[in-house]
């Protein structure tokens with residue numbers, strides 16, 4: 001069991017310290033790393049926020065990202081914590097983002113062609129699709145961060161289907177699935193999962209100061225219970241690995257939610 005779990009990959013985290021609203025100190029980052037490893041994660045992508053409009057406390061730059069990552073990886077190696085870090089960016093879909101990505105100011109997943117993208121929570125489904133299409137046309141594979149948080153998804157999960165059909169991968173947040181974000185969010189997460197609308201699970205861990213610690217193992221257990229162990233392996237290991245390696249994926253088609261939602 002543990003041998004399998006140790007292969008888990010977390011594609012969304014704010015583990016790096018003092019760069020955005022994630023870990024505040026190297027000690028915090030070490031705590032996040034140790035928690036992830038204890039839960040069976042062996043590879044974590046650090047994806048600090050890369051928004052151009054600097055929100056409170058953000059100091060994002062690629063140079064600082066690499067500096068923090070090397071500092072943390074060195075500390076992990078010296079302490080014997082078996083976690084490999086990879087660099088990425090949580091890219092906010094805003095004007096100029098594609099140009100910044102091409103210029104190397106925003107990062108793909110570890111130098112692959114895949115990117116982690118987040119939207120304004122109030123974005124319309126059609127706008128999200130157009131933004132995804134523009135990055136895909138430029139040659140990128142798009143992973144959509146936390147689809148469960150967008151209002152259009154909360155109103156009508158079926159609006160995700162065209163996005164998935166055009167190849168975008170939906171990254172569910174582990175906390176949402178295990179109930180740490182409330183009952184409504186858990187029910188929506190389960191609904192998305194059970195209708196094939198989720199292609200991978202990640203933690204979006206921010207650190208102890210926000211009580212947002214990595215918990216991929218708990219989410220994996222939930223996937224196993226709801227959808228079986230094969231799905232759990234797919235969502236926490238095989239698809240994340242394929243994303244990092246730019247490998248093609250042959251995924252099951254999403255299924256429509258047939259009944260009216262009364263979650264929100």
Ligand SMILES: [Fe+2]
Pocket residue numbers: 012013014090145204
């Ligand atoms: Fe995030």
